[in-house]
Amino acid sequence: MSGTTLIPRGRPPxxxxxxxxxxxxxxxxxxxxxLTPLYVMLVTSLKAMPEIRQGYILAWPSAPSLAAWxxxxxxxxxxxxxxxxxxxxxxxxxxxxxxxIVSITVGAITGYALSFWRPRGAxxxxxxxxxxxxxxxxxxxxxxxxxxxxxxxxxxxxxxxxIHTIFGLPTMTLIFRNHFAALPEELFKAARVDGAGxxxxxxAIMLPMALxxxxxxxxxxxxxxxxxxxxxxxxxxRANLPMTVxxxxxxxxxxxxxxxxxxMAATLLTATVPLVVYFVSGRWFxxxxxxxxxxx
Amino acid sequence: xxxxxxxxxxxxxxxxxxxxxxxxxxLEVAQSExxxxxxxxxxxxxxxxxxxxxxxxxxxxxxxxxxxxxxxxEPKDRGIAMVFQSYALYPRMDVRANLSFxxxxxxxxxxxxxxxxxxxxxxxQIADLLDRRPAELSGGQRQRVAIGRALVRDAGVFxxxxxxxxxxxxxxxxxxxxxKRLHQRLGATMIYVTxxxxxxxxxxxxxxxxxxxxxxxxxxxxxxYQRPVNRFVATFVGSPAMNFVQGHIAPTTDGPVFRxxxxxxxxxxxxxxxxxxxxxxVELGIRPEHVIVAPEAAHAHxxxxxxxxxxxxxxxxxxxxxxxxxxxxxxxxTKLTPGDRLRILLPEHRFSLFxxxxxxxx
Amino acid sequence: MRIGSRLAAHIxxxxxxxxxxxxxxxxxxxxxxxxxxNSRMLPSSVFVGLRQYSSLVANERWQVSVTxxxxxxxxxxxxxxxxxxxxxxxxxxxxRGENLLRSVFLYPFSMSFIVTGLxxxxxxDPTFGIEKVMRDLGLAGFHFDWIVRPERAIYTLVAxxxxxxxxxxxxxxxxxxxxxxxxLWKATRVDGIPTWRVYLFIIVxxxxxxxxxxxxxxxxxxxxxxxxxxxxxxxxxxxxSEVPAKFVMDHLFDRGNVGLATAAATTMLxxxxxxxxPLLYWQQSRPGARRTA
Numbered sequence: 029m030s031g032t033t034l035i036p037r038g039r040p041p042x043x044x045x046x047x048x049x050x051x052x053x054x055x056x057x058x059x060x061x062x063l064t065p066l067y068v069m070l071v072t073s074l075k076a077m078p079e080i081r082q083g084y085i086l087a088w089p090s091a092p093s094l095a096a097w098x099x100x101x102x103x104x105x106x107x108x109x110x111x112x113x114x115x116x117x118x119x120x121x122x123x124x125x126x127x128x129i130v131s132i133t134v135g136a137i138t139g140y141a142l143s144f145w146r147p148r149g150a151x152x153x154x155x156x157x158x159x160x161x162x163x164x165x166x167x168x169x170x171x172x173x174x175x176x177x178x179x180x181x182x183x184x185x186x187x188x189x190x191i192h193t194i195f196g197l198p199t200m201t202l203i204f205r206n207h208f209a210a211l212p213e214e215l216f217k218a219a220r221v222d223g224a225g226x227x228x229x230x231x232a233i234m235l236p237m238a239l240x241x242x243x244x245x246x247x248x249x250x251x252x253x254x255x256x257x258x259x260x261x262x263x264x265x266r267a268n269l270p271m272t273v274x275x276x277x278x279x280x281x282x283x284x285x286x287x288x289x290x291x292m293a294a295t296l297l298t299a300t301v302p303l304v305v306y307f308v309s310g311r312w313f314x315x316x317x318x319x320x321x322x323x324x
Numbered sequence: 325x326x327x328x329x330x331x332x333x334x335x336x337x338x339x340x341x342x343x344x345x346x347x348x349x350x351l352e353v354a355q356s357e358x359x360x361x362x363x364x365x366x367x368x369x370x371x372x373x374x375x376x377x378x379x380x381x382x383x384x385x386x387x388x389x390x391x392x393x394x395x396x397x398e399p400k401d402r403g404i405a406m407v408f409q410s411y412a413l414y415p416r417m418d419v420r421a422n423l424s425f426x427x428x429x430x431x432x433x434x435x436x437x438x439x440x441x442x443x444x445x446x447x448x449q450i451a452d453l454l455d456r457r458p459a460e461l462s463g464g465q466r467q468r469v470a471i472g473r474a475l476v477r478d479a480g481v482f483x484x485x486x487x488x489x490x491x492x493x494x495x496x497x498x499x500x501x502x503x504k505r506l507h508q509r510l511g512a513t514m515i516y517v518t519x520x521x522x523x524x525x526x527x528x529x530x531x532x533x534x535x536x537x538x539x540x541x542x543x544x545x546x547x548x549y550q551r552p553v554n555r556f557v558a559t560f561v562g563s564p565a566m567n568f569v570q571g572h573i574a575p576t577t578d579g580p581v582f583r584x585x586x587x588x589x590x591x592x593x594x595x596x597x598x599x600x601x602x603x604x605x606v607e608l609g610i611r612p613e614h615v616i617v618a619p620e621a622a623h624a625h626x627x628x629x630x631x632x633x634x635x636x637x638x639x640x641x642x643x644x645x646x647x648x649x650x651x652x653x654x655x656x657x658t659k660l661t662p663g664d665r666l667r668i669l670l671p672e673h674r675f676s677l678f679x680x681x682x683x684x685x686x
Numbered sequence: 687m688r689i690g691s692r693l694a695a696h697i698x699x700x701x702x703x704x705x706x707x708x709x710x711x712x713x714x715x716x717x718x719x720x721x722x723x724n725s726r727m728l729p730s731s732v733f734v735g736l737r738q739y740s741s742l743v744a745n746e747r748w749q750v751s752v753t754x755x756x757x758x759x760x761x762x763x764x765x766x767x768x769x770x771x772x773x774x775x776x777x778x779x780x781x782r783g784e785n786l787l788r789s790v791f792l793y794p795f796s797m798s799f800i801v802t803g804l805x806x807x808x809x810x811d812p813t814f815g816i817e818k819v820m821r822d823l824g825l826a827g828f829h830f831d832w833i834v835r836p837e838r839a840i841y842t843l844v845a846x847x848x849x850x851x852x853x854x855x856x857x858x859x860x861x862x863x864x865x866x867x868x869x870l871w872k873a874t875r876v877d878g879i880p881t882w883r884v885y886l887f888i889i890v891x892x893x894x895x896x897x898x899x900x901x902x903x904x905x906x907x908x909x910x911x912x913x914x915x916x917x918x919x920x921x922x923x924x925x926x927s928e929v930p931a932k933f934v935m936d937h938l939f940d941r942g943n944v945g946l947a948t949a950a951a952t953t954m955l956x957x958x959x960x961x962x963x964p965l966l967y968w969q970q971s972r973p974g975a976r977r978t979a
Binding site for chain 3: 134141150157162163194251317
């Protein structure tokens with residue numbers, strides 16, 4: 029009979045110790061805490077009003093239906109008109125797409141100019157940009173409203189695109205500048221010896237190398253601009269109100285009977301775009317947080 | 325593109341804010357010369373190269389390339405090409421695009437670009453790498469591409485900023501030979517920055533040794549090696565390092581004599597810079613390979629071997645001459661044990677005498 | 687830089703410069719200036735010194751706002767930090783399904799404050815929400831009508847905000863934890879130090895940088911608190927959950943008292959600078975702080 033060998037096999041003992049089970053249990057409870065609001069929104073939006081009134085907020089709908097969703101999309105009342113929140117959806121798109129493009133472009137060029145070329149006063153400009161990132165918008169808003177109304181930009185899409193560019197500039201400049209500053213300077217010197225000027229170096233060399241940070245910037249801006257409320261409220265104008273503002277109107281300014289299922293459906297519809305971006309982008313979203321957090 | 329290659333720096337000064345980095349430097353580089361700027365880190369050699377390239381602005385003085393004053397010209401208009409330590413290849417372009425980028429910027433006709441890329445890649449044996457990206461290349465291949473990028477510019481002056489420092493020793497010697505061959509083939513002026521004195525000695529027509537942002541000595545490798553103008557140059561150039569013995573020189577009736585402890589060395593034929601010699605503390609320098617082992621000589625000194633370092637091609641013996649340490653180079657096959665005694669001669673014509681205080685050659 | 691490139695760089699920076707001068711410095715100065723005038727609906731140029739500020743201090747709504755934001759700030763930042771760190775520390779224990787857990791904890795951060803506020807408002811609705819759940823579970827006397835109780839309303843905002851931001855803190859802490867030298871864990875195991883002790887006394891001090899970053903980000907969003915309060919309670923019941931940002935916005939646009947509003951905004955500015963500047967300075971002056979500006 030061969031002697032038993034002393035090679036350990038299988039999982040190390042105690043892998044599922046009481047401590048570990050407690051760990052998983054705690055994490056599960058936290059997960060429930062985080063998921064409950066989403067679940068409740070979903071469930072409420074699928075119920076009919078009588079069931080909501082009688083029932084139990086956590087219960088799964090007895091006869092789930094998308095009727096409330098249809099109503100929210102097509103015919104919910106957002107203030108004066110009752111054309112549903114799809115109006116807001118379209119407005120948000122019309123605002124978001126140009127805003128993302130313009131704010132990232134300006135931020136990228138500014139970050140590039142500040143990182144490699146460093147003209148006089150660059151440090152001061154950069155310092156001002158960083159400082160502004162921490163200051164509440166209320167400090168700037170009123171004069172901007174007055175300036176925009178003088179320029180005829182109030183209540184227009186170009187106006188709010190400009191606003192998003194103005195307030196997105198600090199973060200965008202920061203992440204691009206940090207990205208470019210981490211590149212080797214000799215690359216830049218070689219391009220200058222090759223005779224490339226400011227714009228050529230940007231377009232042919234730096235921008236192709238900036239693809240990761242562009243993805244991060246897009247994620248940050250799409251999420252930030254879609255979720256914006258305050259600027260949409262002040263600068264977009266009634267014809268261009270973004271989805272968040274319309275959502276708030278649906279919920280907070282309804283007189284009389286409140287249709288909770290429609291409200292929840294509208295809320296979920298508003299949350300869809302950022303959630304999709306979040307789940308699709310995965311790790312990039314976290315990278316975006318890290319890049320934006322490097323402010324400090 | 326002008327292929328003129330003589331470079332002239334006249335009274336060049338560079339300042340960073342209130343700090344004067346260089347002050348009134350003058351340098352003449354002849355057409356087709358290979359000049360090496362040699363010195364330790366921080367001596368200013370890279371700054372000077374960047375100034376010649378036009379990457380750094382100078383605050384005073386002039387830079388001439390050929391018969392043109394290029395002081396205010398952009399790098400691309402100076403007729404120069406540059407090779408960097410970290411290769412600085414454009415990562416998102418393939419090798420062909422890297423080589424042709426500068427020519428495209430200059431709107432060179434496509435046929436001409438192709439011709440030059442072909443010539444350069446054949447000369448550097450990278451012709452089969454043209455479709456690869458830099459990330460797919462080895463260090464040595466990348467450096468060849470970097471050199472190729474400089475070659476296609478058809479410049480009169482080539483600037484090298486420590487191009488071999490990132491390579492391992494074997495690649496370094498391979499590429500060193502390639503660069504020398506390139507110089508012979510092209511006949512272009514080359515200004516080469518390095519801290520490696522072996523590169524300097526093997527590649528240069530002339531070496532400009534720098535320290536603390538001034539030129540210590542400018543001369544041929546032979547001159548620098550045999551007649552270093554001060555102690556710094558003597559220590560920096562030459563490996564294994566020169567031996568230094570502290571002592572005094574004093575004029576005597578038989579001529580000047582060097583004394584240190586029990587050692588007494590007459591200096592009848594030493595070419596002093598200053599005819600009148602007064603008594604002063606000095607350092608006597610002699611290179612290990614210039615110490616002659618002479619078992620039969622009458623007036624030989626006796627040294628005691630403390631340790632020996634086999635270096636492959638030779639043997640370096642660490643000995644003591646009385647109390648004074650002395651390293652001696654011997655043939656590799658020499659059998660030595662600590663405690664052995666050797667009889668050596670110190671030939672006067674190999675001495676270098678340096679003032680102890682200032683380090684200047686006497 | 688020669689002329690051509692220098693010009694190009696300056697042209698490229700022109701938009702940023704324009705924005706910095708006009709939209710940042712200009713607007714901020716103008717706001718401060720207006721706070722010294724007697725503007726009501728429209729800006730006036732009658733200088734009245736500190737009168738707006740004294741009105742501000744005496745204003746009940748403002749007093750409530752300030753108290754609320756202080757309570758909110760302290761609770762929100764400490765709870766978000768603790769929960770975020772705890773989650774990160776737990777996930778760092780090589781749990782299975784880490785990606786899934788991370789997604790669950792972080793998704794709230796991707797949602798708008800309006801969405802967050804409305805969801806929580808529904809959840810905490812006294813008639814249909816949690817209170818009813820608990821009552822139905824048998825806890826007959828359970829009260830959770832905080833959202834409509836004046837003295838409790840602000841805490842509901844804290845809950846919603848922590849739910850929103852804990853994932854962010856977790857992400858920052860996880861990044862920091864991943865940067866901890868694994869040799870440290872081996873050393874503490876050899877020394878036999880209990881895990882919770884290691885976290886509390888060794889890891890937390892090591893993660894000072896992550897804490898600083900998280901605090902700065904959280905503090906910035908405290909000052910900005912507006913959307914959430916509009917969606918959840920709209921400052922109510924009454925003025926019980928008013929916050930400074932909402933005070934400013936209401937007085938700028940609805941109540942037509944620009945002078946008072948800008949005085950409030952300027953006060954917010956001074957407070958933020960006084961709080962964040964030392965935090966930033968501390969973060970930048972630590973040894974090994976990242977090079978940014």
